[in-house]
Amino acid sequence: MTIIPTIKDVAREAGVSYATVSRALNDHPEINEETKKRIVKIAMKMGYRPNAIAQGLVKKETKTVGLIIPDITNPFFPEVARGIEDAAVEAGYTIFLCNTNWNAKREERYLNVLLQKQVDGLIIAPSSEEISHLRIPLDSGIKTIFISRVINHANSTCIIIDNILGAKQAVEYLIGRGHRRIAFIGGQEDISTNRERLQGYTQALSANGLEFDESLVKTGSFKRDSGYFIMDQLLNTKEGNRPTAVFAANDLLALGALQAVRENGLDIPSDIAVVGFDDIEFASLPEIQLTTVAQPKYDMGKLAFITLMELMGGGGYSSGRKILLDPVLVVRKTS
Amino acid sequence: MTIIPTIKDVAREAGVSYATVSRALNDHPEINEETKKRIVKIAMKMGYRPNAIAQGLVKKETKTVGLIIPDITNPFFPEVARGIEDAAVEAGYTIFLCNTNWNAKREERYLNVLLQKQVDGLIIAPSSEEISHLRIPLDSGIKTIFISRVINHANSTCIIIDNILGAKQAVEYLIGRGHRRIAFIGGQEDISTNRERLQGYTQALSANGLEFDESLVKTGSFKRDSGYFIMDQLLNTKEGNRPTAVFAANDLLALGALQAVRENGLDIPSDIAVVGFDDIEFASLPEIQLTTVAQPKYDMGKLAFITLMELMGGGGYSSGRKILLDPVLVVRKTS
DNA sequence: TTGTAAGCGTTATCAG
DNA sequence: CTGATAACGCTTACAA
Numbered sequence: 121m122t123i124i125p126t127i128k129d130v131a132r133e134a135g136v137s138y139a140t141v142s143r144a145l146n147d148h149p150e151i152n153e154e155t156k157k158r159i160v161k162i163a164m165k166m167g168y169r170p171n172a173i174a175q176g177l178v179k180k181e182t183k184t185v186g187l188i189i190p191d192i193t194n195p196f197f198p199e200v201a202r203g204i205e206d207a208a209v210e211a212g213y214t215i216f217l218c219n220t221n222w223n224a225k226r227e228e229r230y231l232n233v234l235l236q237k238q239v240d241g242l243i244i245a246p247s248s249e250e251i252s253h254l255r256i257p258l259d260s261g262i263k264t265i266f267i268s269r270v271i272n273h274a275n276s277t278c279i280i281i282d283n284i285l286g287a288k289q290a291v292e293y294l295i296g297r298g299h300r301r302i303a304f305i306g307g308q309e310d311i312s313t314n315r316e317r318l319q320g321y322t323q324a325l326s327a328n329g330l331e332f333d334e335s336l337v338k339t340g341s342f343k344r345d346s347g348y349f350i351m352d353q354l355l356n357t358k359e360g361n362r363p364t365a366v367f368a369a370n371d372l373l374a375l376g377a378l379q380a381v382r383e384n385g386l387d388i389p390s391d392i393a394v395v396g397f398d399d400i401e402f403a404s405l406p407e408i409q410l411t412t413v414a415q416p417k418y419d420m421g422k423l424a425f426i427t428l429m430e431l432m433g434g435g436g437y438s439s440g441r442k443i444l445l446d447p448v449l450v451v452r453k454t455s
Numbered sequence: 456m457t458i459i460p461t462i463k464d465v466a467r468e469a470g471v472s473y474a475t476v477s478r479a480l481n482d483h484p485e486i487n488e489e490t491k492k493r494i495v496k497i498a499m500k501m502g503y504r505p506n507a508i509a510q511g512l513v514k515k516e517t518k519t520v521g522l523i524i525p526d527i528t529n530p531f532f533p534e535v536a537r538g539i540e541d542a543a544v545e546a547g548y549t550i551f552l553c554n555t556n557w558n559a560k561r562e563e564r565y566l567n568v569l570l571q572k573q574v575d576g577l578i579i580a581p582s583s584e585e586i587s588h589l590r591i592p593l594d595s596g597i598k599t600i601f602i603s604r605v606i607n608h609a610n611s612t613c614i615i616i617d618n619i620l621g622a623k624q625a626v627e628y629l630i631g632r633g634h635r636r637i638a639f640i641g642g643q644e645d646i647s648t649n650r651e652r653l654q655g656y657t658q659a660l661s662a663n664g665l666e667f668d669e670s671l672v673k674t675g676s677f678k679r680d681s682g683y684f685i686m687d688q689l690l691n692t693k694e695g696n697r698p699t700a701v702f703a704a705n706d707l708l709a710l711g712a713l714q715a716v717r718e719n720g721l722d723i724p725s726d727i728a729v730v731g732f733d734d735i736e737f738a739s740l741p742e743i744q745l746t747t748v749a750q751p752k753y754d755m756g757k758l759a760f761i762t763l764m765e766l767m768g769g770g771g772y773s774s775g776r777k778i779l780l781d782p783v784l785v786v787r788k789t790s
Numbered sequence: 791t792t793g794t795a796a797g798c799g800t801t802a803t804c805a806g
Numbered sequence: 807c808t809g810a811t812a813a814c815g816c817t818t819a820c821a822a
Contacts, residue, residue: 124595126814126815126816127815127816127817128815128816136792136793137792137793137794138793138794138815138816138817139792139793139794139795139817139818140791140792140793142816142817142818143791143792143817146817150791150792151791151792152791152792155791155792169567169570169571170571170815170816171512171571171573171814171815171816172568172571172572172573173508173511173512173517173572173573173814173815173816174512174798174814174815174816174817175815175816175817176508176798176816177506177508177509177512177797177798177799177800177814177815177816177817178797178798178815178816178817178818179798179816179817180798182508184572187552192533192536192537192540193530193533193534193537193736195528195530195533198527198528198530198532198533199528201527201552201554202527202528202554202556205527205552205553205554206556209561209564214551214553214565214568214569214572215551215552215553216549216550216551216552217522217536217540217550217551217552218540218549218550219536219537219540221537221541226544229544230549232504233507233549234549235459235504236504236505236506236507237507237508237519237549238506238507238508260459344736375740378741378742379740379741379742382741382742383741401528401679402737402740405710405714405737405742405743406713406714406717406718407713407714407717407740407742407743408740408742408743461798461799461800462799462800462801463799471808471809472808472809472810473799473800473801473809473810474801474802474808474809474810474811475807475808475809477800477801477802478801478807478808481801485807485808486807486808487807487808490807490808505799505800506798506799506800507800508798508799508800509798509799509800509801509814510799510800510801511800511814512798512799512800512801512813512814512815512816513799513800513801513802513813513814514800514801514814515814
């Protein structure tokens with residue numbers, strides 16, 4: 121419970137001015153090596169730790185970035201976050217984690233708080249299409265990276281996966297396996313991730329001369345219970361309409377769908393084939409073996425931070441870039 | 456890309472002193488209602504946002520707390536984190552998320568960074584028994600809550616689950632089902648979580664007159680591949696020694712064990728019964744149906760933050776409390 | 791090479 | 807009720 125010493129205390133102890141202490145600690149070139157060593161030693165002994173808040177105030181840089189995600193409970197995001205953080209630690213940054221629970225109001229609130237806290241940059245996985253509040257960071261000029269969702273704003277930098285392509289691959293694979301009645305189980309309808317995956321689904325159908333059947337497309341939220349509920353509905357329509365395969369917009373939905381299928385006494389994949397999206401770790405469990413479209417989650421996180429660094433560095437790196445990552449279909453046992 | 460106005464700008468615009476603006480914004484009692492309204496309006500129009508860094512400097516309070524966890528990839532922690540965060544948001548706090556990847560060095564580094572950033576409090580799920588560096592926060596007097604692991608330090612407040620009891624329940628249940636050769640698959644050996652769960656295991660055995668067989672106890676790290684590897688070893692010892700049941704120190708280990716058992720062509724639970732610990736969401740998947748000892752993860756997070764608030768509030772709340780939560784055995788299909 | 795002093799954006803203490 | 811002004815802990819011109 122010792123009181124934390126300030127630079128003032130160190131200066132007094134060492135019998136020099138604040139400036140000299142500051143110089144010693146940040147090893148400025150213009151300082152006597154001897155006194156520097158002496159001061160550093162004293163500072164250490166006193167347990168001096170520079171106050172980052174004060175530093176932030178004068179340097180106008182906090183070595184802090186905000187990360188806003190919609191659902192920390194979806195293993196996809198922790199994996200991305202880990203990538204971001206590993207890159208951040210290396211660069212000496214600390215992360216404010218903000219989980220919105222898919223709540224746009226909370227997202228907006230966080231945005232404001234983070235700006236007030238003077239973060240140097242922002243990484244956002246937007247949770248709603250209601251992007252009006254996303255103009256806040258953009259207009260304020262703070263360096264921002266959007267991940268997993270594209271934002272239509274002149275100079276927003278986005279890192280996303282090619283959702284359309286990924287979905288297309290998944291559905292075409294299903295078609296290749298002979299399926300003709302393929303359902304789409306989506307998350308929040310108005311989210312671009314969902315829209316694009318639906319788009320890929322539609323494109324795959326039409327490219328293969330299959331008719332789009334509205335009754336086979338249902339959306340909810342990107343959660344397991346939603347997948348369960350929707351799949352159950354899908355299975356309990358009149359017999360003839362039942363799909364033989366399902367493409368779910370993420371793995372959580374797929375996991376829910378799997379459960380509904382089994383509880384309806386049907387077999388996977390012989391009665392119903394299921395394909396997900398994300399390739400969360402649990403998709404590969406031997407008991408699950410979910411066929412899914414993989415995203416490079418960890419690397420996406422790392423890339424996001426590195427790109428943000430470039431932006432923050434202020435170098436000639438143009439914002440407004442859209443970085444598109446490649447999905448890869450991982451075929452396992454549910455299809 | 457507008458420049459962010461300071462209180463100075465607002466003051467100039469409103470034709471009053473900084474002090475008055477500050478008073479208006481923090482609605483002090485001693486201010487004219489009219490001018491207050493006028494100033495607030497002007498501030499809003501200008502898009503003024505108080506600089507939290509500057510506020511932190513003078514108020515000596517940052518409304519920020521640090522959260523240090525070992526593995527964000529283990530669904531247990533995101534769930535706890537969500538609880539913490541929900542409570543934090545409500546109280547107007549923001550969380551620094553620090554993931555250590557079970558790395559003590561990184562934990563120590565984070566500790567120092569967080570102190571420098573002047574967090575108001577700390578919530579730590581320690582990742583190693585090498586607690587020497589944990590003296591840093593304790594000695595510095597910063598309010599700290601330890602979760603999921605107990606720290607032997609005079610005035611550390613810990614929120615943990617009764618690991619011994621939980622493990623005991625699990626193993627006694629197994630014994631009740633007729634198992635006599637029960638293996639223990641642990642995480643990092645020196646971590647109290649692991650030690651206590653092992654202790655519960657041992658107690659259950661001796662309380663039931665079963666002999667402790669060293670060859671049935673193996674530890675690795677709290678990860679799935681570790682569980683897989685250990686289980687595989689266990690199964691490939693000479694036939695007679697093979698266990699008929701396994702108690703894994705967490706669900707990830709159990710999931711790995713499940714996989715090894717199946718890959719060895721054995722049936723669950725008839726050949727080998729498996730019980731885990733944590734009850735992560737994926738344990739309840741119909742395909743998994745893992746029997747496990749449940750922890751109130753989300754509530755534990757909320758409680759952690761609320762307790763921290765009490766501590767930070769400086770009220771008469773004594774630190775040094777150990778809060779013990781109750782585990783509950785959830786019997787599903789792997790036992 | 792070192793010291794002095796101004797300033798970062800707030801809040802808080804005094805006077806008025 | 808309001809206005810100066812001194813902190814908060816640090817960095818950085820500018821002087822010495």
